Amino acid sequence: MERNLHKQLGNMKKSLFDQGYLDEQFIQLEELQDEANPNFVEEVVTLYYRDSARLIQNIEQTLENNPLDFAKLDNYMHQFKGSSCSIGAKKLKNECTQFREHCKTGNGDGCKRTFQQLKKEYAALKKKLEHYFQVP
Amino acid sequence: MTSNNILTLGQKFSVLIVDDDKIIRRIHKVLLNKFGFESHTVENGKEAVDLYLSGKHFDLILMDMEMPVMDGPKATRELRAMGVNNMIVGVTSRGLDSEKQAFTEAGLDYCVEKPLTSETITSLLQELAKK
Numbered sequence: 001m002e003r004n005l006h007k008q009l010g011n012m013k014k015s016l017f018d019q020g021y022l023d024e025q026f027i028q029l030e031e032l033q034d035e036a037n038p039n040f041v042e043e044v045v046t047l048y049y050r051d052s053a054r055l056i057q058n059i060e061q062t063l064e065n066n067p068l069d070f071a072k073l074d075n076y077m078h079q080f081k082g083s084s085c086s087i088g089a090k091k092l093k094n095e096c097t098q099f100r101e102h103c104k105t106g107n108g109d110g111c112k113r114t115f116q117q118l119k120k121e122y123a124a125l126k127k128k129l130e131h132y133f134q135v136p
Numbered sequence: 137m138t139s140n141n142i143l144t145l146g147q148k149f150s151v152l153i154v155d156d157d158k159i160i161r162r163i164h165k166v167l168l169n170k171f172g173f174e175s176h177t178v179e180n181g182k183e184a185v186d187l188y189l190s191g192k193h194f195d196l197i198l199m200d201m202e203m204p205v206m207d208g209p210k211a212t213r214e215l216r217a218m219g220v221n222n223m224i225v226g227v228t229s230r231g232l233d234s235e236k237q238a239f240t241e242a243g244l245d246y247c248v249e250k251p252l253t254s255e256t257i258t259s260l261l262q263e264l265a266k267k
Contacts, residue, residue, distance in 0.1 A: 025251060032166045040166060047159050078202070079157070082229045086159045086251050 009135050016132070021125050026088030042133045048087050049126055055080045056119065063112055073111060074103040091121045149264050150193075153177040154184045154211065155200040155227070163251055164198060164227075171257050180204055181211025188220055195264055198252070201228040201239050209242035216243035223264060227252065 016022045026041075033040040059076045062069060081096035095118040102110030151173045153164050161177045168175045176194065178184050180203040197215070201208040212224055226239045226247035236247045245263075248256050 028251070028253065029163065031254075032163070032170065034170075037166055044159060044162060047162065051159060078229070082157055082250070083159050085229060086157070086163055 005135060009132070012128075012132050012135065016128060020091050021128060022088045023090040023093075024088065025085060029088065045087055045129055045133070048083055048089075052080055052083055052122075055083075056122070059115060063115060068106075068108045068111065070103040070106055070111075074100055077103065089125055092118065092125065095121055148172060148174055149195040149261070150174045150176070151196040151198060152184060152187065152194040153198050154179075154181060154203070154208070155198070156180055156203040157200070160200070160227075160250060167252060167254070167257060171254075171261060181206030181208060181214075184211050185214050185218075188215060188218060193222070195222055196260065197222065197224045198227050199224055199244070200250075201226060201235070209239050212239075212242040212244060223260070223267070225260060 013022075016026075029041045029044055037043070055076055059073060059080070062073050062076065077096050077099050081093060081100070084092040084096060095114055099111055099114040099118065102108075102114060149172070151168050153161055153168070153175055155161050155164070155177070156179050158179075161179075165175045165177055173196070176187075176192075178187065181199070182205045184197065184199070185206065199208045199212055203211075206214075208226060208228075212226070215224065223245045224243060226236070226244040227250045228236065228239065228247065229250050240247050246260075
């Protein structure tokens with residue numbers, strides 16, 4: 001039974017990597033998990049989603065302004081990218097980079113478009129990781 | 137993860153983690169503890185400076201570049217001006233060489249990218265053991 005669960009977990013993780021959701025940093029986090037910090041990865045991911053919700057909201061509100069404050073948006077996205085990199089969220093990291101490119105060129109439509117995609121990826125990863133952590 | 141105590145010859149080094157990102161603070165604290173560091177965390181450069189003003193000392197400071205209240209470059213300059221001569225390593229996710237250069241010139245020993253890796257910590261331990 002345990003072997004099957006272990007295999008299931010392994011397959012889920014492989015899928016997350018193969019689909020580009022996660023990168024090597026996630027493995028680094030798992031390597032830090034031990035008896036002293038048995039749920040370290042889940043703890044960090046939970047912290048990430050709790051903390052980044054505020055950033056997402058800030059970005060959303062700032063995108064409603066006219067004209068757009070690209071410096072402010074870039075600053076928020078820099079923070080969000082940093083946190084996303086910390087948990088190995090590869091797709092999100094790429095969306096953040098794209099968003100920041102749009103900020104540099106003052107492309108408001110690009111920012112808004114990328115942000116919508118980013119929110120989808122953010123929600124999709126959250127669901128997948130919740131499922132991953134549910135496996136005992 | 138293999139033990140790296142051999143690099144430190146049993147000496148326990150202390151590290152001050154200065155970062156406004158609580159996720160980074162948590163990850164780096166656990167990572168550094170695994171390497172035998174005694175770690176302390178603060179949220180910005182001013183808190184780091186205040187700790188030193190209160191008489192605290194650390195073998196290593198990991199200084200984030202961008203922080204509210206007081207950023208990494210300013211905190212580094214202040215600490216060096218106070219006569220703090222322990223290793224200060226800048227930790228940044230900023231990619232531009234010019235920004236890293238400016239940060240380094242504030243008084244860093246090194247500047248590395250975050251999040252830290254085991255390899256980076258190993259290198260820093262080797263440097264600390266030499267001192």
